[in-house]
Amino acid sequence: MAKKKKLSKQQLRRLQANRTKKISQTEPNKAQVSDESLLGEPQKGLVISRFGQHADIENDQGELLRCDLRRTVSSIVAGDRVIWRANLTESGNHGVIEAVEERNSVLTRPDFYDGVKSVAANIDQIIVLSSILPELSFQIIDRYLVAIEQMGAEPIIVINKSDLIDEFERLKIDGQLDYYREIGYQVHWLSVKQKQGTTQLAELLKGKTSILVGQSGVGKSSLVNQLLPDAEILIGDVSDVSGLGMHTTTVARLYHLASGGDLIDSPGIREFALWHLAPEVIFDGFIEFEQYRHECKFRDCKHLNDPGCALKAAVQAGKIKAERLENYHKILESVASDKPAHKIDISK
Ligand SMILES: Nc1nc2c(ncn2[C@@H]2O[C@H](COP(=O)(O)OP(=O)(O)OP(=O)(O)O)[C@@H](O)[C@H]2O)c(=O)[nH]1
Ligand SMILES: [Mg+2]
Ligand SMILES: [Zn+2]
Structure with missing residues (x-):
């Protein structure tokens, strides 16, 4: 079983702050228009940027409009194509985003x-x-x-x-x-x-x-x-x-x-965590390893000191850069040790 990580003070503070944030996000947005008759016809828009419960979208005329998010559409990011409706009242944001079109990637x-x-x-x-x-x-x-x-x-x-x-x-x-x-x-x-x-x-x-x-x-x-x-x-x-x-x-x-x-x-991140990826997916991420996939002597070869490892042989023959195989192992190690002990929500 995975060893439970002892959280530092700073991590605990972040956890607390995130919890508070989540609670406030689930509260009804008072400014949001709830009466359907006060909203215009559905139209298409492109998400320019997302901030918490709002997003700046661009309409067909190229105007930038700040909109609220319907609580049913939680995952909206820059590049999303959305269906939104204009807020016909004088107060609040320009409109409400009702749905996200299917993403290509x-x-x-x-x-x-x-x-x-x-x-x-x-x-x-x-x-x-x-x-x-x-x-x-x-x-x-x-x-x-x-x-x-x-x-x-x-x-x-x-x-x-x-x-x-x-x-x-x-x-x-x-x-x-x-x-x-x-x-x-x-x-x-x-x-x-x-x-x-x-x-x-x-x-x-x-x-x-x-x-x-x-x-x-x-x-x-x-x-x-x-x-x-x-x-x-x-x-x-x-x-x-x-x-x-x-x-x-x-x-x-x-x-x-x-x-x-x-x-x-996009905002810079110190390190791109990969613990949500299965070990096979990490192997696939080293594209030049593919041709050796079925060449190791043992099917469950770990590509470390296993006898008959085709990847190791390729490194020795100068076909694979040693540092790439090292990085593959470092990533696998970090994936195993960084994985949070709590259950991860992958729906967002
Ligand atoms: N010497 C040098 N400095 C550069 C160059 N490009 C950017 N910088 C400097 O690098 C620093 C960081 O630049 P940013 O554009 O803010 O970096 P960023 O990747 O957007 O950083 P985050 O927004 O924090 O993720 C600034 O001081 C820039 O002036 C370059 O070609 N040469
Ligand atoms: Mg920047
Ligand atoms: Zn191997």
């Missing part, structure tokens, strides 16, 4: 206390933004790739802040990135600061709905600001003390690109 993120939460919907491709500062970690990149592979979206690896290293260092890292190119991923260098690489990236975003994900401080909002100078999104420094980002962006928001296509900026 959804990016989810597990939260230790709140269960699996949706981040954004109807996404074609995911830009995994990493940067030289706060840290360039292939383990974090691999975690993102696993999460993205299981949702069936297209990941694009982008390394920002190339201005912080010299050409020698850049080539060294680029050599490591070659492995990702070889197994089929698109990889790009970027310096938002020096405006290098943005034009090529903008080309990839054309006509598609993309989301920027990555740790706090890697420069997601800075990139959106550069692509859309009118957006004027808040950006934050990377802390000198902790070396970490300041979590400046707090909710995901969709922006329309001038060249066609949409780009969603």
Whole structure:
């Protein structure tokens, strides 16, 4: 049985705060129009951003309207297409969202206390933004790739802040990135600061709905600001003390690109937890392992020190990068140890 985690004071405080939040969310929204005759005809809208019990939607005329959420529609995120009705009274928000259209895809993120939460919907491709500062970690990149592979979206690896290293260092890292190119991923260098690489990236975003994900401080909002100078999104420094980002962006928001296509900026997360995924799904997330799936001597091979392990042999033969197999094991270990002892709600 899983050992019950002893919660720290900070975790207990968060748990308490979340409980209070949940209680207040289930209370009836007093401002919401409940009389059907005071609502207009159902119409279509696109969710730009979601805040608690409200969402900013865009109507067919391109206007941004703040709407309430019917309590029956709990899961609404940026990128969702919804049916909403205008509030015909003078008071309260512009309308009420009544239903969410079926999603083509959804990016989810597990939260230790709140269960699996949706981040954004109807996404074609995911830009995994990493940067030289706060840290360039292939383990974090691999975690993102696993999460993205299981949702069936297209990941694009982008390394920002190339201005912080010299050409020698850049080539060294680029050599490591070659492995990702070889197994089929698109990889790009970027310096938002020096405006290098943005034009090529903008080309990839054309006509598609993309989301920027990555740790706090890697420069997601800075990139959106550069692509859309009118957006004027808040950006934050990377802390000198902790070396970490300041979590400046707090909710995901969709922006329309001038060249066609949409780009969603999202809040940075320290680490993409994967404990909601089964071990087989994590294996599938390492796409180059597939060809060795049935090659190990033993069917229940753990790919550690098992005799006749095809993955280990592939590492020794230089076909699989050793660090990828290590990261696979690190992810499996963290999945086993991070899993919350309480039951997780995966309905959101
Ligand atoms: N040197 C350098 N700094 C950059 C570059 N791009 C962004 N920054 C800086 O990185 C810091 C963080 O940028 P943000 O755009 O706020 O990062 P973010 O990923 O949106 O962070 P969160 O909203 O917290 O998730 C800011 O101080 C930016 O000026 C770059 O290409 N080079
Ligand atoms: Mg940001
Ligand atoms: Zn094996």
